[in-house]
Amino acid sequence: MNELISPADQLTAKAFSRLLAEQGLSIAPEDQAAALTAAQHLRAQAEQVCAAWRAMEADDDPSV
């Protein structure tokens, strides 16, 4: 997963393009570029939800 994230922890245009290709989607470059900011925001939201969920699980785990 880390290779998909830029040093600024952001989904790069290149990585987004590769993810689309991996899903069998051949999307015009201008559409990819237009969607990139929203995709980066979504990815950041997803990472935050994962972190929040891990924190809740740790809080719930009596062994931690």
Place this chain on the structure above:
Amino acid sequence: MTHPCDLSIAEVGLALRRGALSAVELAQAHLDRIEHRNERLHAFIDLDPDDVLQQARAADVRLAAGDCDDLPLLGIPVALKDILDVAGRTTTCGSHAQAGHNATVDATVVQRIYESGVVFLGKVATYEFALTGPAFDQPNPPPRNPWNTGHITGGSSSGSAAAVAGGLVRCALGTDTGGSVRSPAAYCGIVGLKPTYERLSRQGVFPLSDSLDHVGPLAACVADAAYCFDAFSEPADAPPAAQWLGQGLAGLRLGYGRDWFAADAAVDPQAIVAIDAAVSQLSLLEARVETVELPDYDLFEAVGTIILQAEALAVHQTGLSTRPEHYGRAALRNLITGAALTPEHLSAARAMQQRLSADMDAILNRVDALITLTTLTPAPAFAAFTEGKPVWTPMRTFPFNLTGHPALTIPIGFSSGLPLGMQIIGKRNDEARICQIGHAFEQSTDHSVQKPVF
């Protein structure tokens, strides 16, 4: 004398039973209204007047035979968002990608509609695949807000809202995945009911996100919404939504979720004034209103967005991979963002959804209903959408798609001549309670009486 299209469902039902009005006369009145107003509103996109009048004639036969005791909606016109399958009609979903997709079987909720004796008036517009809009590269132009046609209706049940607010029909079914019944209803000054998850069948409704999609009525008043919900819903161990219409609110406990919007930089100050006044009115009606602390709104929105985008991309993966050029640009660009997600993201979001639902259940166990804003602003102008970039339209609807609780929006006033809405959220399968509260408020104010001028 009130125009037949402006009579409530209860009033027009009485007129039909007494023979003061025939179903054919009522249907023709609606067809005439559509003829005169739809060119401005762009609400109806599929209308077959001959079929409408044929259904109305059949309803008149049943009315004359007295075959109407358990059919309160017999002969009353209803419209459908064009993502619900009606056999023999194209389900366009507002997309060129659906060209030629003719439905062969009625959606289950459409079967319920026919069983209730309703006259299916026609199909109304939707944002493309119930996703995003307004857009100008769909098969039909985006509907216009009847209060100011320079402003959007909101969506995705855009045609449903424009049709009801414009007086073309008393009730139109829409779908709500993140607020697509409630936000256009609020923007257009009408009532919108997102029921408990799966109370209206999704079978035969084109999916956006299976775990979040809800079918619900947009209606001219709370009672109309309640009667339609009761006629079209799946059975449940719960009182009918219309059960407590007309009953007072004395002793009911209402939790006011003010912290979800009051400090938000995006909120219209007039919206705060309007909902504070509405809450005061509920207190005057002897409800016991207390401020409640709700779970982090941003977390709801993040979890909902992850699930929606992941599921929507799965629905459209084949279409996007084989004919992307058939999609509108805004819809395509929205859908492909889902590729940024991993299975781990979706798994965490689903787990969090369960946690948030349980948290909301716990809050709703302490009160009879929750109150908050529906949208934080009135409807934006079309001019804001001209650059083709997404425009942020802040609302507070998404949490209850995640949790599945029923939520009703009702008009509470205006800002710059455009309507604002209050959301009333109930316990699961407690549509009756939120309709009781909404109806009592509606009857004690004049917000729902005001109509746009044509």
